[in-house]
Amino acid sequence: xxxxxxxxxxxxxxINQYLEEKLSQEVEDETFRQIMLYSVVAGGKxxxxxxxxxxxxxxxxxxxxxxLKIACGIELIHTYSLIHDDLPAMDNDDYRRGRLTSxxxxxxxxxxxxxxxxxxxxxxWIAQGSQxxxxxxxxxKAVGPNGMVGGxxxxxxSTNNDAVAQNEALIDKMEWLKTGCLIEASVKMATVHAxxxxxSSEKLVDFARAFGRAFQIYDDLIxxxxxxxxxxxxxxxxxxxxxxxxxxxxxxxxxxxELQGLIDKAxxxxxxxxGEVLLGILDLYKKVL
Amino acid sequence: xxxxxxxxxxxxxxINQYLEEKLSQEVEDETFRQIMLYSVVAGGKxxxxxxxxxxxxxxxxxxxxxxLKIACGIELIHTYSLIHDDLPAMDNDDYRRGRLTSxxxxxxxxxxxxxxxxxxxxxxWIAQGSQxxxxxxxxxKAVGPNGMVGGxxxxxxSTNNDAVAQNEALIDKMEWLKTGCLIEASVKMATVHAxxxxxSSEKLVDFARAFGRAFQIYDDLIxxxxxxxxxxxxxxxxxxxxxxxxxxxxxxxxxxxELQGLIDKAxxxxxxxxGEVLLGILDLYKKVL
Numbered sequence: 001x002x003x004x005x006x007x008x009x010x011x012x013x014x015i016n017q018y019l020e021e022k023l024s025q026e027v028e029d030e031t032f033r034q035i036m037l038y039s040v041v042a043g044g045k046x047x048x049x050x051x052x053x054x055x056x057x058x059x060x061x062x063x064x065x066x067x068l069k070i071a072c073g074i075e076l077i078h079t080y081s082l083i084h085d086d087l088p089a090m091d092n093d094d095y096r097r098g099r100l101t102s103x104x105x106x107x108x109x110x111x112x113x114x115x116x117x118x119x120x121x122x123x124x125w126i127a128q129g130s131q132x133x134x135x136x137x138x139x140x141k142a143v144g145p146n147g148m149v150g151g152x153x154x155x156x157x158s159t160n161n162d163a164v165a166q167n168e169a170l171i172d173k174m175e176w177l178k179t180g181c182l183i184e185a186s187v188k189m190a191t192v193h194a195x196x197x198x199x200s201s202e203k204l205v206d207f208a209r210a211f212g213r214a215f216q217i218y219d220d221l222i223x224x225x226x227x228x229x230x231x232x233x234x235x236x237x238x239x240x241x242x243x244x245x246x247x248x249x250x251x252x253x254x255x256x257x258e259l260q261g262l263i264d265k266a267x268x269x270x271x272x273x274x275g276e277v278l279l280g281i282l283d284l285y286k287k288v289l
Numbered sequence: 290x291x292x293x294x295x296x297x298x299x300x301x302x303x304i305n306q307y308l309e310e311k312l313s314q315e316v317e318d319e320t321f322r323q324i325m326l327y328s329v330v331a332g333g334k335x336x337x338x339x340x341x342x343x344x345x346x347x348x349x350x351x352x353x354x355x356x357l358k359i360a361c362g363i364e365l366i367h368t369y370s371l372i373h374d375d376l377p378a379m380d381n382d383d384y385r386r387g388r389l390t391s392x393x394x395x396x397x398x399x400x401x402x403x404x405x406x407x408x409x410x411x412x413x414w415i416a417q418g419s420q421x422x423x424x425x426x427x428x429x430k431a432v433g434p435n436g437m438v439g440g441x442x443x444x445x446x447s448t449n450n451d452a453v454a455q456n457e458a459l460i461d462k463m464e465w466l467k468t469g470c471l472i473e474a475s476v477k478m479a480t481v482h483a484x485x486x487x488x489s490s491e492k493l494v495d496f497a498r499a500f501g502r503a504f505q506i507y508d509d510l511i512x513x514x515x516x517x518x519x520x521x522x523x524x525x526x527x528x529x530x531x532x533x534x535x536x537x538x539x540x541x542x543x544x545x546x547e548l549q550g551l552i553d554k555a556x557x558x559x560x561x562x563x564g565e566v567l568l569g570i571l572d573l574y575k576k577v578l
Binding site: 029031036084115117120121124127131132137140143145146149 | 318379397398412420430432435438442443
């Protein structure tokens with residue numbers, strides 16, 4: 001039995017290499033390529049591509065070039081979302097993963113365009129790797145107006161808005177859309193691509209929902225628990241800029257309880273589908289518990 | 290035989306209605322829906338959806354709900370590109386189609402996000418209308434780093450750059466990517482969707498290339514020939530802000546000659562495929578000849 005740690009140790013370098021090589025090959029303009037690469041190869045845990053690949057492997061699929069292409073397409077889309085979230089008009093962040101954000105390094109127009117290019121390129125890789133329009137439907141729904149971008153809209157709309165500060169349902173929704181949707185889509189695409197039975201698919205998508213919700217709580221906790229140096233970006237920032245999140249509603253202790261509950265739920269889902277390889281991905285959250 | 294004028298008169302209201310109704314149904318958040326609708330229903334000639342539908346009809350297809358969905362998906366993507374092009378960090382335009390641009394009306398973050406939502410939603414409609422990943426490949430290539438967004442990057446990179454001002458090849462490339470790629474893709478998707486023979490497809494894609502190249506020259510000529518009121522946006526602006534385009538290289542007379550040559554080429558391509566319905570789309574250019 002492979003653990004997630006082993007799976008991750010095996011596939012992370014392959015994902016990183018594929019991203020760098022393929023992006024270098026595919027973007028014709030030299031400077032624009034550099035700008036896109038700057039954000040894509042900036043590190044990061046590659047969680048979403050690993051989730052896609054691990055789910056495909058739970059479904060018994062061999063991982064080949066096509067699966068890698070889909071997985072890395074998801075990472076391009078995730079990177080686009082980070083670049084745009086950091087923009088002056090959005091969160092106005094100067095650092096990300098320990099380096100200057102794209103707009104600080106290259107300029108604002110360049111950062112907007114790098115994001116605008118990574119999104120369709122990521123969808124293209126998913127379409128080419130799967131040759132299946134259903135995966136395109138899943139990913140575009142997940143990042144569209146009722147998904148990730150809709151969550152970001154709720155976020156800017158609700159920041160510094162006291163009426164929202166205590167509206168737990170709205171905050172739950174916003175956090176789910178911003179982060180959970182893309183995580184869920186990564187797992188859902190794998191179940192469709194692998195032709196899994198409906199029953200197993202449902203369990204895995206349930207796992208993805210719990211994992212995704214947990215991820216946002218983790219991200220909020222990191223913001224106040226870690227120092228800026230450890231996190232590689234500005235921390236303690238949400239409170240300063242009046243951001244509302246689960247943490248500002250529940251406080252630290254209750255957030256940790258909710259996180260633990262979600263982890264237990266996720267474990268139960270995995271047990272039902274022999275998803276052992278995915279279990280270890282939940283260890284990520286130990287840092288804040 | 291239907292003329293393009295008749296085709297346009299029949300389908301433009303249907304396209305407009307579909308865009309408004311479908312977008313209203315599909316975007317859950319009320320304010321975000323308004324922001325997206327504001328730019329989508331702002332008018333415009335609906336050239337790209339009409340091109341898609343007219344090409345499908347040249348191929349003998351009945352136009353139904355699926356074809357409308359693909360056509361309108363293209364228009365959503367076109368609208369996203371206009372919203373982002375107008376942003377302060379890009380062309381910094383205050384007016385578009387006679388009304389305030391999205392960021393002037395709603396704010397910069399809102400405009401970025403409206404664009405970020407229209408792009409994947411447009412791709413989603415194309416995927417759902419066609420149920421064919423090959424159309425997704427065509428559209429994502431056309432709007433990605435080696436397509437439309439790449440052209441926009443070359444544009445910001447070359448503005449006020451004297452080394453570029455007389456580099457006709459670079460300017461040709463930039464204009465092709467910015468405008469031509471999406472026009473070509475609209476026709477190419479129709480030929481694939483309609484399962485046209487390779488020979489007819491090639492002629493129609495050749496027509497699209499000539500039409501697309503002509504469109505950019507037309508757009509540059511409009512900028513200096515029409516008054517701001519007629520055009521519904523700021524004109525005489527390219528020269529003021531140091532933009533380089535075919536016009537700044539060739540001058541008005543030679544630009545008109547090149548435009549006429551492209552129209553003749555486009556007509557010859559259409560004659561070879563009984564593409565009479567598309568002929569009239571070239572009348573658009575009479576205004577500047």
